[in-house]
Amino acid sequence: MRTRHVVGAVVAAVAVPLTLALPAQSHGYISTPPSRAALCAAGTVADCGEIRWEPQSVEGPKGFPGRGPADGAICAGGNGRFAELDDPRxxxxxxTKVSAGQRLTFTWKFTARHATTNFKYYLTKPGYDATQKVTRANLELTPFLTVPYNGAQVPSTLSHTATLPAGRTGHQVVVAVWEIADTGNAFYSCTDVRF
Structure with a gap:
């Protein structure tokens, strides 16, 4: 009997620190075409900080573009832990090479299947300077794709196909927002494309 109590205590003592040490297994990000978070997680881009281990955790206030993360902190969802995502480098x-009018499929990978309001996809304006942080002033604030989800729970992966707008050249940024139905938050995912 005493052995069982000792084993139980050891298991509990080990489990609590492990639970606290592991990154949160929650949420989601765009895996293809690779978002900034996906590029960091894959090691394709260096000096990414904590996002390397938590590409699924770019969570910030919902209500974009009227509310949500501050300008210049959009790609990190306003989360200072992931500020490397806002650095234009x-x-x-x-x-990812694209062309105007192309049908492009965005695939999300989810590690927590939240009830979802919608997904919205925004694109930077013609003439965007890729050496600058993403702000509302350099984004088209009308999404080029909105996918309503009406409170349904997402599967483990989900893809949306959109027709890319015309009038763009060079390096542009797609800002995708996954709005959660039952919390005050959304998840932000920035993907760099070249027309």
Missing amino acids: AGGWPT
């Missing part, structure tokens, strides 16, 4: 983020 002098325009050096790897890009």
Whole structure:
């Protein structure tokens, strides 16, 4: 009997620190075409800080663009822990080659299947300077794709296909927002593309 209590105490003593040490297994991000968080998690981009281990955790206030993260902190969801995602890296983020009018599929990977209001996709304006942080002033504030989800729970992966707008050249940024139905938050995912 005493052995069972000792074993139980050891298991509990080990479990609590392990639970606290592991990154939160929650939420989601765009895996393809690779978002900034996905590029960091894969090690394609260096000096990413904590996002390397938590690409799914770019969570911030919902209500974008009227509310939500501050300008210049949009790609990190306003979360200072992931500020590396807002650094334009002098325009050096790897890009996915695209063309105007192309049908492009965005695939989300989820580690927690939240009830969902919608997904919205925004694109930077013509003439965007990729050496600058993403702000509302350099985004088209009308999404080029909105996918209502009406409170349904997402599966473990989900894809949306959109027609990319015309009038863009060079390096642009897609800002995708996954709005959660039953919390005050959303998840933000920035993907760099080149027209």
